[in-house]
Amino acid sequence: MRFLPLILRNFRRKKTRTILTVGSIAVALFLYGLLVTIDSALSAGVDVAGADRLVVRNRISLILPLPLSYQERLRQIPHCIEVTHASWFGGNYQDPRNFFPQFAIDTETWRKVFPEFAVPDDQWQAFVDDREGAISGRGTAERFGWKVGDRIPLQAPIWGGTWEFNLRGIYDGTRPGDDTSVMWLHWKYLDERRPWGKGVIGWYTIRIDDPANAVEVAEAADARFANSPFETSTETEKAFATGFARQIGNIRLLVVSIGAVVMFTLLLVTGATMASAVRERVPELGVLKTVGFADTGVLALVLAESVLLALVGGGLGLGLAKLFTLRGDPTGGMLPVFFLGGQRIALGLALAVAVGLLAGAAPAVGAMRLRIVDALRRV
DSSP: OTTHHHHHHHHTTTHHHHHHHHHHHHHHHHHHHHHHHHHHHHTHHHHTOOTTEEEEEESSOTTSOEETTHHHHHHTSTTEEEEEEEEEOOOBSSSTTOOOOEEEEOTTTHHHHOTTEEOOHHHHHHHHHOTTEEEEEHHHHHHHTOOTTOEEEEEOTTTOSEEEEEEEEEEEESSTTOOOOOEEEEHHHHHHHOSSOTTEESEEEEEESOGGGHHHHHHHHHHHTTTSSSOEEEEEHHHHHHHHHHTTOOHHHHHHHHHHHHHHHHHHHHHHHHHHHHHHTHHHHHHHHHTTOOHHHHHHHHHHHHHHHHHHHHHHHHHHHHHHHTTOOTTSSSOSSOOOOHHHHHHHHHHHHHHHHHHHHHHHHHHHHOOHHHHHTTO
């Protein structure tokens, strides 16, 4: 810390160059923050998927239904604690561009299978008692300015006409990655009113007693309905979410590729800056060695300057990315879980430190090997 004033003074030597370098690093880390946030948003279902839950869907396709009668037969499988079901509603609020998911759920079993979604008991009971009731996630409620008691009309292209629901509650996630964009409706109400497809559901979710029994339960479920008109495919909730995310492409590969290009460019920019700064200060480095600075001390001084430069720019870029994500989903519902977590920020700072060390390594080694005679000859 005693050499910090000397490092800061070196930064002020060429203010324009320092500002441009810090700005380049900040832009790179801001881009990194957005990329990892998008990656997290697209894989949010994977990251928070319950290890003790299995999803049972139609073997041919998720869009094909399953009979309601399967629920009791699934409950009979050993290690099964509870079985719930849901169906896609597919409504639009006011405008087709106002996309958000709606699930018609089994109100008797839903909370037992998904305890991470917090709903006040009085709101849940009001929802259960009202066949036209609905519960919205906090994210969607804030997006449209809804409050409990509102009457919400949804255009239903799948089922036809306008369906109106009474907002009886708002749920929150107990974990940062929980999806709060979904609206829950009564499956029984959907089954009563829809013109076709009565007595079927979209998919089942099984909660089991131990994740170690997942394979056994999945095999038993699929074997139970083998050779039936509605064969099933059972997989862990994480595998189900992973497969769903892969339908839109390998986002992680894209993030890593862009990030690698950005970091390589950042390394070149910072390295060029440090090399130029060291060349300008050759006589000063010679004086430092003359008054007693060891070669390792000069090495540490140049590396510290490079790392501090990268940290300032990286911290600025990550801070701007965090502020941007605090505004929530910028896509209007496509990325409901949109936040930059602490681990991602820490990784970004670590990358900034690594870039600072790599960029400053060559100039620092050159300064360490500099002979006093050669340095003072330039004075």
